[in-house]
Amino acid sequence: MKKASVLLGFALSYFIVAAFMQLPTEADLSYPKDFRSWKHVKTTLVDKPGTANEKYNGFHHIYANDRALEGYRSGKFPDGSVVVFEVVEMQKKDNVVHEGGRKFADVMFKNAKLFANTGGWQYKEFITGNENADALKDAERTSCYHCHTSKKEEDYIFSKLR
Numbered sequence: 001m002k003k004a005s006v007l008l009g010f011a012l013s014y015f016i017v018a019a020f021m022q023l024p025t026e027a028d029l030s031y032p033k034d035f036r037s038w039k040h041v042k043t044t045l046v047d048k049p050g051t052a053n054e055k056y057n058g059f060h061h062i063y064a065n066d067r068a069l070e071g072y073r074s075g076k077f078p079d080g081s082v083v084v085f086e087v088v089e090m091q092k093k094d095n096v097v098h099e100g101g102r103k104f105a106d107v108m109f110k111n112a113k114l115f116a117n118t119g120g121w122q123y124k125e126f127i128t129g130n131e132n133a134d135a136l137k138d139a140e141r142t143s144c145y146h147c148h149t150s151k152k153e154e155d156y157i158f159s160k161l162r
């Protein structure tokens with residue numbers, strides 16, 4: 001009886017702590033498949049064929065979930081903010097540039113405590129066709145953080161709402 005209540009107490013305190021700290025679940029840190037219904041922050045078109053950075057050729061669409069939208073407005077992104085940088089193929093026909101398929105999505109997930117070593121953000125990359133796995137190696141993830149550090153004063157976010 002005593003043991004059971006100790007266990008129950010344990011379980012309860014975990015849930016209370018988790019609720020307070022807003023610990024993300026695996027699902028919170030996985031590919032956010034509905035992001036195209038979020039706030040569209042901006043789009044950039046990169047057209048540099050034949051360069052080393054060919055991977056980034058195409059449309060860059062940035063999307064923010066509701067919490068991240070608060071961050072864009074206030075300059076401080078709350079835990080649970082998710083920002084997606086979607087890279088989409090461009091197809092040129094006559095004088096029109098059309099969107100093709102999505103190449104990949106780079107995603108930033110905010111949790112100040114959990115990701116304190118990288119400015120409070122986790123960086124991931126989801127390649128189209130293999131969205132169940134994060135494609136980044138540790139060194140690549142570190143380079144995401146290093147470049148974004150130049151925007152430390154803006155909470156590591158480059159883009160601005162239009």
Ligand code: HEC
Binds near residue numbers: 043085157
């Ligand atoms: C060499 C610098 C550099 C590196 C490395 C880099 N980024 Fe970025 N990132 C940028 C810039 C610049 C923008 C803004 C682009 C724009 O405004 O169109 C950006 C935008 C973003 C955004 C949208 C939010 C924002 O900051 O505007 C996300 C999400 C993102 N990057 C994730 C990543 C991930 C994940 C990686 C690693 C795989 C990565 N970035 C590596 C420079 C970099």
